Amino acid sequence: MMKSTSSAFARIKPSGIRRINTLAAQQPDCIPLALGEPDFDTPPAISAEVAAALARGETHYPPNCGTPELRRAIAAYMARQGIPADPEAVTVTAGATEAISATLAALLDPGDEVIIPVPAFTLYEAAVHINRGTPVLMSTVEAGFQIDEGELRALVTPATKAIIICTPNNPTGCLLDAASLDAVAAVAEEAGIFVICDDVYNRLVYEGPYERFAVRHPELADRTVVVDSFSKPWAMTGWRLGWVSAAAPIAAEIAKAHQYMVSSVPAFVMPAAARALEVDPTPMLDIYRARRTRVLEALDKMGMPPAVKPAGAFYAFIPVTQTGLGSEEFCERAIVEAGVGLVPGECFGCAGFARLSYCVADDALDEGLRRLERFVASLRG
Ligand SMILES: Cc1ncc(COP(=O)(O)O)c(C=O)c1O
Incomplete structure (x- = not known):
């Protein structure tokens, strides 16, 4: 009989965010509003x-x-x-x-x-x-x-x-x-x-x-x-x-x-x-701020406001259970049926929500929000 691998690792699942990103990547033309990373290149001076x-x-x-x-x-x-x-x-x-x-x-x-x-x-x-x-x-x-x-x-x-x-x-x-x-x-x-x-x-x-x-x-x-x-x-x-x-x-x-x-x-x-450390990140912050406004307006319009108005970072955490779906199902179906990627709250220890990241260019963000709106409308029948 062979010994088993570490019991500590047996308790850990591979990152759920990666799984969602992989699912989104397999879906042709999916707009991933799932990534927690700036879409900008590093400033050239750095x-x-x-x-x-x-x-x-x-x-x-x-x-x-x-x-x-x-x-x-x-x-x-x-x-x-x-x-x-x-x-x-x-x-x-x-x-x-x-x-x-x-x-x-x-x-x-x-x-x-x-x-x-x-x-x-x-x-x-x-x-x-x-x-x-x-x-x-x-x-x-x-x-x-x-x-x-x-x-x-x-x-x-x-x-x-x-x-x-x-x-x-x-x-x-x-x-x-x-x-x-x-x-x-x-x-x-x-x-x-x-x-x-x-x-x-x-x-x-x-x-x-x-x-x-x-x-x-x-x-x-x-x-x-x-x-x-x-x-x-x-x-x-x-x-x-x-x-x-x-x-x-x-x-x-x-x-x-x-x-x-x-x-x-x-x-x-x-x-x-x-x-x-000497570079001022404010120009990027200003762009996120403008995107945040776009996101909040769009979510409000579709009747899916975030649980709290985000005051920092580049995410909105949206309650989704009112659509009748659990958050994993909501996010998986949003990818497959609507072509927009969000991360289920389970990935953060908190079911019932989806995380939307606004680390994408304005055009993609607007299109992703339109797709989300259509998806939510389709769930509401
Ligand atoms: C809250 C938080 N802490 C730490 C990290 C990891 O950051 P790093 O790229 O520096 O490893 C992340 C990345 O998404 C994060 O969101």
Whole structure:
């Protein structure tokens, strides 16, 4: 008899978003409003740095946590955002994806519980399983996608190790309000747990008030882990570049996880990453803002408004059960029958909704919305 593969991985399903994208790709002429990535190319000023780095021969193993120049640039960038960071406590990672995975690897012992307010980015739950932890999902739907202190406190057990928060949120575009951030702080302080802040959309905010946990609660810097990424603000998803910053003792453990799992990010992309930090992403934000208006108007017209008006990121999270379909069926049939791709809420731990992404050019967005309108009308008979 042969031994089995890891039981932790047996619990994880391949990403549902990929499955939907594959289904959409198989459908001729489908308009995918499903992708969580900017449709823009990386600004040329950033990309140009790669050729220059290669010409300088920057093709050798770099320092594990990133070049001193890039770590200093990130720390200075964070300081400008109101989050003091020591360059030595910054690790440059293969996207926020690795930052989150390395953080959980560094923090968790087998059986530790991690509270995940849902809907949430799929990675969190999988990464907790991979690290032999137990995800504890906390639905925020009833609380309007905010975090209720009493509910959060009720989920804390002696095994609770951390909570992962994300604002602006994927998939809702919601910003956590001050009361939510304070609830997390109060519970984290009482229970001595870590707060992992997935802040990858922090530059994509349309209207405030917006506050980051690390800025509002500097007194908890000893247990706060800040994750950020080059992917979203500078249209650099394919570069696979992000970072994580934490207090020195935690950062040292995360650096070990990173060192043994990844070693480092490529040497010749790091000058470009440092350059990106100086590039203003506002022109792209303005385009998303205009698209958001188009999306909200169209959804309103078809009687399918999002659960909340998105104030950040580039998603609308739409309740779909009023059409008589569950969200998986809604999204699958929208692809096959109408040629428009959306992601079912199940992919974010929250059935009954579909995520629409407006990371597509205006013409495609308008056509995708027209198709969605026809599809919804056909369901209503
Ligand atoms: C909330 C959230 N966190 C992290 C990531 C991963 O980003 P990266 O490309 O930096 O790995 C994504 C990507 O969609 C995301 O939506």
